[in-house]
Amino acid sequence: MEKPVGVIGAGSFGSTIASLISENKSVLIYSRNQFEIDNINQGKEHKGITFAKNVTATGDLKYLAESCNLIFPVIPAGAFRKVIKQIAPYITPLHIIIHATKGLDIVEADIEDLGNKTFDKDIIRTMSQVITEECSTLRVGCISGPNLSKEINLSYPTAAVIASEFQEVIDQGQIALSSSRFFVFGSHQLLTAELAGAFKNIIAIGSGIIGGKHLGKNMQALLITRGLREIIHIGIALGAEGKAFLGTAGLGDLIATATSETSRNYNFGRRLAEGDTIEQIRASEDEVAEGVRTLKIVKYILTKYNLHAPICELIYEIVFKDLNIDKAISHLMRYPNAPDVDFL
Ligand SMILES: NC(=O)C1=CN([C@@H]2O[C@H](COP(=O)(O)OP(=O)(O)OC[C@H]3O[C@@H](n4cnc5c(N)ncnc54)[C@H](O)[C@@H]3O)[C@@H](O)[C@H]2O)C=CC1
Ligand SMILES: O=C(CO)COP(=O)(O)O
Structure with a gap:
């Protein structure tokens, strides 16, 4: 009998990925929460999905x-290595692992230390690097793109990219996920896809x-365009390929997330602009704003x-x-020496 596809994490996107795959293959989804496990196994609605x-x-x-x-791990970046360490003893070179996490890992440091210390070694890792450091498989990849889970759960069509150095990883990911509502591109630019997904x-x-301050679409477009320039600049410094940031997993995801009122990251910024503190926002949200x-x-x-x-x-x-938001915007509007896109 054909093996099921594994999904680790039954949060918003893990559940969405599981539901997409179930159109093609059977799925075994991991949750650390027994209540969620029982609900799913009893056929009850979970995260808006039956x-x-x-x-x-x-x-x-x-x-x-x-x-x-x-296996598709879909765990927030802050917990990713811990969960991968738990499954690592059971992973063999035959496994293919495609993560969906849009964040970064740091090694040998606490996130709170980053503002206070400089570390000698390179301490930043992408999730695929975490997997290959912890597990015995090399066949890793990521899935990224304009994939707001709430839209996918409403069966609105969209596309994603499976990025991996290995064509067989891309092929297996495409077979598992492709459907008439979910187009899956392939790419060999894994690092770029991972950095783009995190930075956007x-x-x-x-x-x-900008939305919370009601500064209009001109300003939003400017922010997204200039923000993309910065993302590419940082990505190139980390070894990524600049032009790949203009693909579905780069520009595509940036537009979707930065213009969507269902995005947790967008909403985090909107609420800040409306006067909520970071503590108030965190206390009222049970889902992660990775940004x-x-x-x-x-x-x-x-x-x-x-x-x-x-x-x-x-x-x-x-x-x-x-920092006062109006002061920040005023500072940006007077920023010296700003070439447009001639850097690519
Ligand atoms: N929701 C979305 O639209 C999309 C999310 N993503 C990315 O997917 C990743 C996960 O996001 P969501 O599923 O939306 O987050 P979520 O907050 O809805 O769910 C996270 C899941 O991870 C589990 N988890 C957290 N720490 C754990 C631990 N130590 N051990 C076991 N399980 C643990 C939680 O129980 C929860 O089920 C993030 O990096 C996000 O950026 C990517 C594309 C779209
Ligand atoms: O990555 C996403 C869409 O592609 C989800 O964005 P949020 O985490 O901001 O909801």
């Missing part, structure tokens, strides 16, 4: 690794700030690599240092 009968849930990562060859959340926070954590990591990268990215820097100051 799963098909070929979706079952488990709380046992060993069982998932032994049952599935193709910062610009989505900025776009939410807040990524912002700290990007601020560290800017310092470490001596890069200038004024939009990211000002969003950092607004979020973590209470």
